[in-house]
Amino acid sequence: MTGAQAIVHFFKEMGIDLVFGYPGGQIIPLYDALYDSGIKHILARHEQGAIHAADGFARASGKTGVVIATSGPGATNLVTGLANAHMDSVPILAITGQVPTTSLGTDSFQEADIYGISIPITKYNYLIKEPSDLLPALSEAYYLTSSGRPGPVLVDVPKDIQTAHVDPSIPKPVSIPGYNPQPAPKAEQVSALAEALTRSLRPIFYVGGGANMNNVAEALLKLAEASDIGVVTSLQGKGIFPDGHSLSLGLPGMHGPKYANIAINEADLIIGLGVRFDDRVVGDVRRFAPLARIAHVDLDLAEIGKRLSVDLPVSGDLKLVLEELERKLSPIKRPEWKKRILELKKEYPLTIPKSLKEIKPQAVISALSAATKGGAIIVTDVGQHQMWSAQFIESKKPRRFLSSGGLGTMGFGLPAAIGASLSGRKDPVVLVSGDGGFQMNLQELATIRQYNLPVKIVIINNGCLGMVRQWQQFFFQRRYSQTIFEYNPDFSKLAEVYGIPSQRIEDPNEVERAIGALISSKGPGLLDVIVDMEENVLPMIPAGRGQTDFYETDS
Amino acid sequence: MKKIISILVRNKPGVLSHVAGLVTRRAYNVESIAAGPTENHQITRITLVVSGDEKVLEQVSRQFEKLIDVIKVDAIPHELALTGELALITVSFTPEKKTEIMSLIALLGLTIKSIERDSATVMIAGSAQSVDTAINGLAPFHIKAMARTGLVALPIGGVTD
Missing domain, CATH: 3.30.70.260 (ACT domain)
Structure with missing residues (x-):
């Protein structure tokens, strides 16, 4: 068996039946082995599209996404996708072709040191130099992607390794010395947390992507309801606790609703669960949750205390910690705190600005939420529309809101929606994108058309780079430097060229009907919504400020 | 710290x-x-x-x-650390300074690795402090080149806890 055949054999043994990629010179042997392998390969139109699609697949399915690219430019085109997956802890196995081992280091045609380049943006990576190392490395790599804190792993395979003779036996999942993917929680840490929670009058769960599992979501709901614990969910945690629940406080931080941030400000205990205490949430470290003790439950010890000091560290697997916590806690009703949460939500609701003339973006997203009722996978790009989606989409379940959080990668949305539509979930996939991010990977419309993927695309088209424009308006005296698109193509006509049904709307009265039509249509579809250009994402806490330093607009 | x-x-x-x-x-x-x-x-x-x-x-x-x-x-922890470092130092001199340098090298307990007409390369192995002392001692003359390994350490008994 050749190395290339061994890779395909490995896919089959692991149950990998779908991969994303783009061929090239140094990966031809692997593509040759894939040719009649029965493994479904999605041909993207750019390697970045391929890896974001693998990312979207992984986020939606919970399984490792596999992406294949050639050496040199093929490999470097994966870089943004690797960094994106690394920041949001998404399991991806990236396999790249490389020049033959005999040519390594000689600046051969299409040679790039992707091993060196990808060190800081992968969980781990390999450059295979011996045929006998190939399958052990693949086996270890695949195991690493999804075990412990998930992440992308890259395996760089020189062409002569792909053609060399390889022993096809796959080593059993390897034990890596010093690597403990499921650390058992320390009993005394969980006890301390249980005790703090018992004494707390105003506790809040702050939930992140590390809790993105059905059984964790169920345990959380049970705990929160039993003991009246308020819940904020980070962008990666959205949907883990149902939006709209009486205890749900939505997104904390920079663009979260006021009630979320005021509640954090009033809380006496914040319990971070699989979350990074990201700067967009915390703002000024010294002024975050000033009355609260901070507990942090995470499997990654290096996250605990990374940004702010933690009073109650709990290291360990989240599911195990919650199980243990449930055993140690007797439910306590906190009617006053529950009442306060409801009161805050009533006093500071998120509102949709009214307009008869222009379409307000919030109205579009709100209509989309109403039309999908939590039963869709919503994928976003990055920018204003992303924050409005976080505010106005009601997500009810884990893995139904996919968004590039840590890296904030414009161009993520369209290919990620492609991957999500292939994740095996029955829920319809809706992409909400801005006109800027959409143009960063719009070549993937061809992929949608080729495989007839039922991706519904809503472009919140404000003709500008809205989020940067908003910062320029607030903090740079409206000097809109390079943020206004003086030319944009007609996206509806563009979709037509790709054979995708489309519509363009400008009238507020058309929104509901057009969204309804898009969602109920069968195949792919695109809705280009021309919206008010100067609409801003509010509330806003400027970067690095305190939890209740809401930016006051002049208008 | x-x-x-x-x-x-x-x-x-x-x-x-x-x-x-x-x-x-x-x-x-x-x-x-x-x-x-x-x-x-x-x-x-x-x-x-x-x-x-x-x-x-x-x-x-x-x-x-x-x-x-x-x-x-x-x-x-510092109180449990057994440490060591090695350095090679090439010092250059004029013929009239040679005797002075040689006695300094002997005084500092440095090992001579080579002697040329106008330079000598010496080695010191010991604590980081003794390496610093050697370098400071030679500093008044012209240190032409130097290679330090950086500190290696083991706790007393070889392993912690």
Whole structure:
């Protein structure tokens, strides 16, 4: 068996039946082995599209996404996708072709040191130099992607390794010395947390992507309801606790609703669960949750205390910690705190600005939420529309809101929606994108058309780079430097060229009907919504400020 | 404050890149880094001297622990640290200064590795302090070149806890 055949054999043994990629010179042997392998390969139109699609697949399915690219430019085109997956802890196995081992280091045609380049943006990576190392490395790599804190792993395979003779036996999942993917929680840490929670009058769960599992979501709901614990969910945690629940406080931080941030400000205990205490949430470290003790439950010890000091560290697997916590806690009703949460939500609701003339973006997203009722996978790009989606989409379940959080990668949305539509979930996939991010990977419309993927695309088209424009308006005296698109193509006509049904709307009265039509249509579809250009994402806490330093607009 | 961090890693190609890359990526202040084999040929020991406040140093250890190739990270407390360092120093001189330099070399207990007409290369192995003393002693003359290995360390008894 050749190395290339061994890779395909490995896919089959692991149950990998779908991969994303783009061929090239140094990966031809692997593509040759894939040719009649029965493994479904999605041909993207750019390697970045391929890896974001693998990312979207992984986020939606919970399984490792596999992406294949050639050496040199093929490999470097994966870089943004690797960094994106690394920041949001998404399991991806990236396999790249490389020049033959005999040519390594000689600046051969299409040679790039992707091993060196990808060190800081992968969980781990390999450059295979011996045929006998190939399958052990693949086996270890695949195991690493999804075990412990998930992440992308890259395996760089020189062409002569792909053609060399390889022993096809796959080593059993390897034990890596010093690597403990499921650390058992320390009993005394969980006890301390249980005790703090018992004494707390105003506790809040702050939930992140590390809790993105059905059984964790169920345990959380049970705990929160039993003991009246308020819940904020980070962008990666959205949907883990149902939006709209009486205890749900939505997104904390920079663009979260006021009630979320005021509640954090009033809380006496914040319990971070699989979350990074990201700067967009915390703002000024010294002024975050000033009355609260901070507990942090995470499997990654290096996250605990990374940004702010933690009073109650709990290291360990989240599911195990919650199980243990449930055993140690007797439910306590906190009617006053529950009442306060409801009161805050009533006093500071998120509102949709009214307009008869222009379409307000919030109205579009709100209509989309109403039309999908939590039963869709919503994928976003990055920018204003992303924050409005976080505010106005009601997500009810884990893995139904996919968004590039840590890296904030414009161009993520369209290919990620492609991957999500292939994740095996029955829920319809809706992409909400801005006109800027959409143009960063719009070549993937061809992929949608080729495989007839039922991706519904809503472009919140404000003709500008809205989020940067908003910062320029607030903090740079409206000097809109390079943020206004003086030319944009007609996206509806563009979709037509790709054979995708489309519509363009400008009238507020058309929104509901057009969204309804898009969602109920069968195949792919695109809705280009021309919206008010100067609409801003509010509330806003400027970067690095305190939890209740809401930016006051002049208008 | 300074801390000696001793890391045992899988002896794999690229492991030094992973360790060194982490240092720059997380903007840690590393004063020295030394790597070499251990009693087990599959395991390499990397010794770092890192400076920063307590919180930063705690983070450094945890981030290193997270690297897949890292088997164990030990922060060796100073009172338990057995340390050593080696340096090669080439000092140049004019013929009339030669005698003065030679007696200084003898006084400092340095090993002579080579003597040329207008220069000598000496070696010192010992604590970081004795290496510093040798360098300071030779400093009034022209130090033409120098190579320090960086500190290596083991706790008393060879292992912590």
